[in-house]
């Protein structure tokens with residue numbers, strides 16, 4: 682039997698700002714699945730949601746700061762320069778060209794993001810390009826919330842065998858429980874807008890950067 686290749690993780694998001702919920706997801710999923718690295722890729726212009734509050738370059742810098750010192754994390758700026766919406770299939774195609782067709786590639790998502798997968802651009806093609814690893818976020822029971830056609834893809838692709846990730850380049854869905862941390866970027870933005878401290882929800886160094894650049898503050902000048 683072939684020894685297989687180490688899978689690599691791709692973790693996209695708005696990261697407006699990055700917080701401990703994101704970082705624990707990346708860390709725990711990487712350890713659980715034996716990923717050799719996690720590329721953390723902030724979206725320039727996310728197609729599924731409102732315009733982010735912070736510019737892409739600032740969100741990228743916060744991802745860099747939060748990743749410092751973690752040998753597993755690779756802040757990846759390939760999406761931030763794009764002026765058009767960033768589709769995951771296009772990013773994955775680009776990565777496939779760099780890494781070849783045999784490399785196991787794993788798209789990492791929280792359960793809430795996974796439930797919206799069928800609305801992503803050319804979503805079925807994601808499975809030709811990557812495995813999908815779903816981290817259970819607090820308050821989300823994916824089985825009961827899923828509707829067709831996502832449910833049928835889920836049922837046919839679901840696997841509990843982590844070894845398979847090393848031997849197939851793409852196509853499986855795997856779910857895993859991670860430490861529940863009910864933190865969101867919007868909660869942090871709200872905190873800052875109200876003049877409260879989001880301390881202990883995100884790395885201190887990221888908060889220092891936020892304060893230094895006056896990000897997410899009340900814009901009315903009082």
Ligand code: ATP
Pocket residue numbers: 693694695696697701702703706789790791792793794795816817818819862863864865866867868
């Ligand atoms: P916002 O509050 O602005 O909507 P968010 O905190 O949900 O942002 P995103 O950048 O939209 O963060 O999320 C990127 C990815 O991280 C998604 O796959 C999402 O499911 C996951 N994620 C975000 N927060 C958590 C958390 N606390 N626990 C687990 N996964 C999370």
